[in-house]
Amino acid sequence: MNHFLFLIALCLVPFSSALAQEDIDFGDPDAVQTVLISKQEASIASPFSASITKLPFYNGDFFKEGDTLVAFNCDIEKAQRDQAKARLESASATLKARKKLEELSTVSRLDLLKAQAEAKQARAEVEEYEARLTQCDMKAPYDG
Numbered sequence: 001m002n003h004f005l006f007l008i009a010l011c012l013v014p015f016s017s018a019l020a021q022e023d024i025d026f027g028d029p030d031a032v033q034t035v036l037i038s039k040q041e042a043s044i045a046s047p048f049s050a051s052i053t054k055l056p057f058y059n060g061d062f063f064k065e066g067d068t069l070v071a072f073n074c075d076i077e078k079a080q081r082d083q084a085k086a087r088l089e090s091a092s093a094t095l096k097a098r099k100k101l102e103e104l105s106t107v108s109r110l111d112l113l114k115a116q117a118e119a120k121q122a123r124a125e126v127e128e129y130e131a132r133l134t135q136c137d138m139k140a141p142y143d144g
Helices: 002-018 075-103 109-133
Strands: 052-054 068-072 137-139
Touching (some): 075 109
Antiparallel strands (some): 052 068
16 A cells, blocks of 8 residues: 555656645655646637736636636727727718719719728728627636
8 A cells, every 4th residue: 555655656746846835744644645637728818908907716716607707908999999980980971972972873983882892891890899899808618
């Protein structure tokens, strides 16, 4: 039995830095040392530079899937999204006017195509900022 405990202790020596800082008495026949290895892990990274506004969990806390693990300040991204929405409104109004003028044959086909492209580009900008805003709160992908 002592040889078995010694063999386990010898195998665990490389992992000693990852274990608790307490000294364990390997001579104690009731002492058992274990290494816990996580089945899942996730990296949390922000795709943009922002300050953290919420960090509700501490080391060792439990959380549920979908809980916010970290929230970032996205005020700048929200303002940029609002600017993109304003550009979209303007481009949509211009497109609507160009279509009306086309019905009256008072606008060139090029002007209409340009207005359509500007509206499409403005819509894509809004979608881009909406996608960025979904990353302001990092949610837990699983229970932990």
